Amino acid sequence: MIKQTFKFAIKSFRKSTFLHFLNIAGLTLGLSVYFLVTLYLYQENSYERGFSQKDDIFQVSYTMIGNKFAQGPPNLAQVIFEIPEVEQFTSFKKRTITLRLDDLEYRGASYLVDSSFLKVFDYELVMGDRSTALSAPNSAVLSEEYARELFGTEDVYGKTIFVTSSSARDSLSQVPIVISGVIKTPVFKSQLNFDLLVSEVRIPDSSLPLDGWQNSSIYNYLVAVPNTTTSKLDERLFELSHKYIQPKTYGGQVISAEEWKNAGLYCGFYTETLDGLRIGSETTNNLMPSLDASQLKTMAIVALAALIISILNFVSLSTSRASARMKEVGVKRILGSSKRQLIFQFMLESFIVVMFSSISALAIVEGLITLNTNLVGIKVDYSVLQTTEWITGLVLFVFFLTLVSGIYPALYLSSANLSAVLKNGSAKKSFSILNAGALRKGAAVLQFTCSAGLIIAVITMYLQVEHIQNRNIGYDPFSVLVLNTYELKESKNTFKDALAKYPAIESAAHINRMPFQESYERPIEVKLSDSTTVSLIYFTVDDSFFETMEMDFIQGYGFKEFEGNTIVNSTEEGAVNAQVKHPVVVNEVAAKIMDLMDNNSKLLKDSRFQAIGVVNDFYFSDLRQSIAPVLITRKTYNGLGAYHYPLLVKVNDSKEARANIEELWSQFSDKELNIQLMESSYTSLLKIEEEGLRAVLVFSVLSVIVSCLGLFGLAVFTLDQRVHEFGIRKVLGASVADIMKLFGASFMKLLVVAFILAIPTSIYLLKEWLSTYADRIDLSFSIFALSGVLIFLIVVVTLLFQSLKAGRLNPVDTLRNE
Template sequence: MLKQTFKFALRSFRKSGFLHLINLLGLTLGLSVFFMISLYIYQEKSYESDFTHKDRIYQLSHTMLGNRTALGAPNLPYVLNEIPEVETFTSFKRSASTKLAWDDQEQIVKMLRVDSSFLEVFDFELLKGDPETVLDEPNFAVIHEEWAKDFFGSTDVIGKLIHVTKHDLVEDSTYQVPVIINGVIKTPNFKTQLQFDLLVSEQRPATMSDGVGGWQNSTVYNYIVASPAATEQLLDRRLSDISYKYVYPKTVIGGQGTKEDWKAESLYSDSYAESLSTLRTNSDTRGNLMPALNTSQVNTLTIIALAALIISVFNFINISTARASMRMKEVGVKRIMGSSKLMLILQFMLESFLLILLASIMALALVEVLVKFKPESIGIVVDYSVLHSQEWVFGLIAFILVLTFLAGIYPAVYLSSGRLAVILKSGAAKNSFSVLNAGALRKSATVLQFMCSIGLITAVITMFLQVDFLRTRDIGYQSKGVLVIDNTSLLKESKETFAHELSRLPSVSGAAYTTRLPSSITLEGAQPIPINDSTNMSFSIFGVDSMFFEVMDMKFVHGHSFFESTNSGATEISPEYVPVVINEIAAKRLGFENPIGQFIGERAKVVGVVQDFVFSDLRESIEPVLMTSRPGKGRRYAFSHPLVVKSSISKPNIDEIQEVWSRFSQEEMKWHFLETNYSSLLKIEMQGFRAVLIFSIVAVIISCLGLLGLAMFIIDQRTHEFGIRKVLGASVADIMKLFGSSFAKLMSVAFLMALPVSVYFMQNWLSNYADRISLNAWIFGLTALIMIIIVAATILFQSLKAGRLNPVDTLRNE
């Protein structure tokens, strides 16, 4: 019986090839969007899933002077045994670019310098080596499987001796450390925050540092595995007790205050716990290894995936029942031959299952191709295969079965509901098949499809306008024609001479050092500065040269730079105070009507106010900035202060700059264009927009296929009506108008229902941006126009077909 039912299903596909092709295409596209987005969300939500204790691993972040950083105090691991909830812990340092040498080969690698307990917290699976002893001795290395294959061509590398050449920017020295490979880590199945090519074991000193620097210094990443009963709040209290016990006596001499008094001190520093899930979704800590989940994008893509699935499912229902009249004789004959209604339902359910299974396979194949080639046009990057894990595969199987039931049950019940007496009298399909108020259900499904399409079109228009606004707005400085030299710390005391020599080049119109670049990622957050005895205000601090404002083409709305021009030349204002330049928002929040000459704190005197400029995340509002003259000489020169160079950018000019560099350093000059800083931030927004655009276009195409199927259904149901109207004198235009009016009514209802929903969601999405566009009425007017054009183009042929029906053919059996 099952074999016969299968043959009937295949025969039905052949008889209605075009109709089933449309159904298959729409379902494949809808499932492709759904699977692709689902796989992306599954990937983004499965970080660290390889680790046994992933739900109990916490990062111990550090806070000091208002800054919250992922790097913690190096002394903290020595006292973690005082916290009863800590089962084990590890601390490590990251070297993002370390030179590794083996025989005559060299390669830049990403390295973590770890302690012996690293693999107890992050229990990576090892291909080679014993996880209990692989890091027991100093200068043992554990390398990544993929890197081992790329560098050595094999994972049989145990016992090989390699040399790690570390370059220290502070001391400007190099040294080679012999390292023995003692293990190979298997490529993790899931994504992890720990990106490295090799781990190198490093022995922690026997005792912690006695100085305050061991506590008020952020140099290592500290992680713990806590007991199941531990919470972030409980761990925070334990860490606060440790801070009060060890740090307070070293920073507040003779202090007898309470823990609350200690928290009010300017040198207060503490640690706090963040779980892996918190780091992924809800952390404001700077410098996290864990990439932050773009919640806004995930939510937007989730809505699109559900919209595509809903549209494709309702299309399937509409198209599956669109040519019911073609199946009247089949149903009638089978009923006469003794087939029960249940058998007919099973047959039609089997047809649905075969079609959904084929569409799912095609959709998964398309997704696999996209995963392999990673086209940038789709805006998201998926690294997981469609057969990535057992739970994903089992989820797919369950999804296909549930989808078959939800999408196939109504067509099966509808097509099996044919009334034998009516069928044998060759009645119309409208009279032969009737179940569950089919007309109302179909109209409701069409309205829902229209709503989804209208919402997606509105989202695409709004997102395009917002991204275009971010791309074209005035960012407050000139980034084009500005070159950034990143590794000037190598020059040490020669930095000023180098900048002077560059300024002498005809192609260079200015060069200036800065401690921070606009629109760049930094670990330094806003710092509180006392305004008076009772009030602090947070500022983002920039240490810059006076030439910085000219190089960056920043506009002064009040005052001038740190130096003022006099008849005798450029003269520093006064040694009695510290001249500072602030931005407009800082002047506004300070309440300065005339900011020039005003003091911030005791010694910072405002000498200039520059136009607000973008210096952080594109979604954040511009915060108060305080710019001071960059430190002249001394220890700060050991740190990396990039040099910004204003030049007519061309290859000969860059070659000239590099030639000057070669006089001061044998190392390669590392540089980039400043405009790439802002472009890289904008690229993230552009990728999100492209993802929404591509998937929304596909969803609208699916909706068009559904409209086509619905139009075919209407013709099938109203064939006799159109024939009678033609006999009574209706023209082709009249029939087309009548045919299209039903769609116009449904679209009008859908637009009115979609309008408040679209406004709500788009206002919610725009709220993620401090500087944003407003939702204007013309956006929804444009959406309506686009929707009208799409609907008209989709049903034009079918409405023309309805108008040209020959009444002789349609009324022959009446």
């Protein structure tokens, strides 16, 4: 019976090839969107799932004088097991190393680890023993990909590579490293991205010096006993900080735990779960990439809308040609087919369509993943066959989708009234279950409610991204090159001054931190009054910074116009006061907070600084954040810290300037020069916003196309039901335009209802999305008006063919059997 039923299903497809093509095309498009987005969501929520102790692994982050760092002091390893809840502990440093193999030089992302690393992060090894692979010094474990890059095979156990010593001054000082294992490529995403792990001998220091505690140089992770909470671990870690760090900080003087907790010099540890690092962590320099919850929520809504539209489209098209199957159902009923058998047949037809559409959609998704294209705006690394968990979910989803989308068409088509069928009645009278016409209209309304919402969202997102792109960020990053001049050491200033001889170079300036890049500089507290302080982001720059960045002064002037490096207060008697005030420039936000907008020369309550100018506001962090108050101090070239300051070079001819800079660099150093465009950090953030928009745009367009297929199916059904009515109207003198107007009016009413229903939901969701931007557009009437016009045009194009067909019907053909 199943074989016969299957044959009947195939024959029904042949009889209505075009209708089934539309059905499969619509379902394939919708499922392609749904599968790709859900695979992306699955990927983004699967970080670290490959580790067996994932829920019990914690990052030990570090608070140091009010700042939160992912890296902490190396001393923690010596005392961590005083906490009874700790089972395992590891610490490691992130380095980019240079190695030699067969006279060839390679670079690799490495972690310098201790012997417990693979006990905490229990990777599967294709070669080597995980428990001993890192126990010996100067041994290494490679990733599969890196092993193939170096040797062309994973069979590398026992082979030797030569790594440039971290203390070496040139590449000739090599340390032999023996390969003791190869890590199998993880199935799931991880925060740990490395080419090789290199074991490092840690020398205990029982004295625990002050400089060993007050630094953040190493990543610390622990494995706690099951069901241990972060609050319990934080309590234990606070006890350790009070025991070991507090006396070192206060020169041996011990203060109470409560005083230590509230002390301005407080340094201590806190724990974060792996999931917590992914969402909402305020810690800087995390290895774990932060999750853009707003984007994931947007993608989830789009995927759900695409799925709903696809299912409704399937139901609408499956029942749109019911009258064409009246005779088939009637004959089968006369020949003895039960209602159950008919339901089974129609469910089987639904299953075949859903299965074929699902396979087609998965093939499309796999193709996009394999091509590694960024066409859709999201990056998916997972294959559709990534895990058995995902495959099982797909199989269950196909059966669930068959049930949800096929149950109504099956019940509807099997409910034929035998007497009505034999009398050659209409589909409306022959099929009795519920009201298929009303359901199809409701489906059309819901489909275009989703589609209208997506169109409104795309327009709003486009305008918001365009607003961010076109706003003035306060300086010009597009003609500025960034040079890493660390290798020059004391010659940095000489090199900068020598750049002035080249016509292609306008000016150059040093800065302590780059805009739109994560900074480890902690904010500075400035006193506004005896009882009030304000936290300011601070930059340290040299005299030519404002000229190089083309920044405008609202009041006062910059350091170039100011004589001397400091301001010295004098008493009325002429005696020099020992109090030194450093000149600073603030941005407009800080000036308003400090009440300097009307008088930038006003003395600050804070005795360390004297404001000499107010510069225009400028963006320097996340594009979505508001502009923070900024304090800009004058650069001095003392100490090793100044070696790390990048050099900004403003140019008028980038190609010529690069050649000039490289020529001059060769006179100062034989090291490779690192030149970057300053705009790269800014444009990379813009790219993230643009890719989010592109993803929503592409998926929305596909969803709207599926909606149009559903509307087309409803138009086919309506024409099928009203063919006799239109024939009579033609006989009575109705013109083609009259029939087209009559045919389209009912659809326009449905779409007006859909658009009205979409507006409040869109307003609510878009306001929530826009709230993630400090500088955002308003939801104006023009957005909804433009959306309405687009929807109207889409509907007109979709219905044009069927309305023309209705208007051109020949009454002789439609009424011959009346």
